[in-house]
Amino acid sequence: MARGRGSAVVVLGLALLCLLVHNEFAEAATYVVGDSGGWTFNTNGWPSGKRFRAGDVLVFRYSSSAHNVVAVSAAGYNSCSAPRGSRVFTSGNDRVTLGRGNNYFICSIAGHCQSGMKIAVSAV
Incomplete structure (x- = not known):
């Protein structure tokens, strides 16, 4: 009988773990970089005031x-x-999942990054 209760505890523990993992991914948010303006010049301030989490998705919309x-x-x-x-995206509608810590993105077309086409995003 004790063996049955132990198995039930293990199953319950695994179910709880699965629920917690599911909730972590279910709460991931999607952000369009630059909002309605998209990924363009002077977007380097766009992350200010936003709280990002590991697993959140950034969508970069731009002219490819x-x-x-x-x-x-x-x-x-x-x-x-x-x-x-470096990982380069060129579709014009790229989805990038944030990792924990600092995440950095630039446009590598000559002069674009220097004109503010770069963002630094910190995810907890």
Whole structure:
């Protein structure tokens, strides 16, 4: 009989864990970078006042013939450069899931990052 109760506790524990994991993903938010203006120049202040969580999704909307989105490190963000091997998005409607900590994105088209086409997003 004790074996049956132990199994029930394990099953209940696993069910509770699944529920918690499900809630974590169910609460993920989706943000359109730049709001109605989309991913464009001077969007570097867009994250201000927003609270991001790991798992949230950023949607970058832009003209794919004029811009791109590159996930970079803090150094790449600060220098407006995309190191070799950086993840580059070019669809014009890119969805990027935030990781915990700092997430940095730039447009690597010449002069665009320097004109404010970059964002730094911190996710908890």
